[in-house]
Amino acid sequence: MLVQYHIEMCRRALSDVFSPAALETIIAANIAQDNLRGQIGHPEFHFDNSAFAAGNLYLEQQRQESLTALSQQDADAARRAFGRLTHAAQDFYAHSNYIALWLARYPAEGRPAPPQVDPLDPEILQHPELRSGRVYPLEALTYLPALRPLVRRLLPPDAHIHMNLDYPARGPLFPYALEAAVKRTRHELHRTLELLPAEQHLVFLGA
Numbered sequence: 001m002l003v004q005y006h007i008e009m010c011r012r013a014l015s016d017v018f019s020p021a022a023l024e025t026i027i028a029a030n031i032a033q034d035n036l037r038g039q040i041g042h043p044e045f046h047f048d049n050s051a052f053a054a055g056n057l058y059l060e061q062q063r064q065e066s067l068t069a070l071s072q073q074d075a076d077a078a079r080r081a082f083g084r085l086t087h088a089a090q091d092f093y094a095h096s097n098y099i100a101l102w103l104a105r106y107p108a109e110g111r112p113a114p115p116q117v118d119p120l121d122p123e124i125l126q127h128p129e130l131r132s133g134r135v136y137p138l139e140a141l142t143y144l145p146a147l148r149p150l151v152r153r154l155l156p157p158d159a160h161i162h163m164n165l166d167y168p169a170r171g172p173l174f175p176y177a178l179e180a181a182v183k184r185t186r187h188e189l190h191r192t193l194e195l196l197p198a199e200q201h202l203v204f205l206g207a
């Protein structure tokens with residue numbers, strides 16, 4: 001998703017539990033995943049290329065890094081790892097067809113509203129048709145807006161440029177991706193806190 005939505009989702013999901021300074025560290029690490037070094041050769045940072053196993057492994061590695069850092073009283077390193085975790089978790093809904101598969105269960109006129117989306121539906125997570133967009137090198141040319149229409153025509157339907165829900169103009173599924181990602185961020189916080197000894201909660205949250 002675009003940076004502004006990663007920031008918005010982190011604030012919505014986390015601002016009532018983390019101190020303002022802790023939240024800023026998390027957000028900075030989250031959005032840094034989209035810098036050039038994080039964009040090239042790291043499908044697991046963004047759940048691109050249908051790299052679901054690698055993406056899920058990355059989430060757990062970042063969680064472990066967070067827990068290890070807290071055991072060493074390094075709250076900032078823990079928050080940076082958690083920020084990286086939240087970026088991947090949020091991108092899953094923007095880069096895969098999870099939302100489309102989830103909505104396909106309902107008739108068009110009976111669609112639940114976006115806040116009702118279930119971000120962890122086990123059937124959809126295991127769905128044989130679950131895919132995420134492939135990032136082709138050619139897509140780098142879309143940084144030049146004039147070339148976007150050409151790149152769109154040249155790239156196949158499985159490309160990130162055709163599948164993403166990165167910003168509102170991508171259509172009516174975008175609000176579902178946003179809501180799912182906020183809920184998932186909250187879920188990842190709870191999962192991390194469950195694994196963290198109670199006396200380290202306040203160190204992590206900075207509250």
Ligand SMILES: [Zn+2]
Nearest residue numbers: 001034046091
């Ligand atoms: Zn990303």
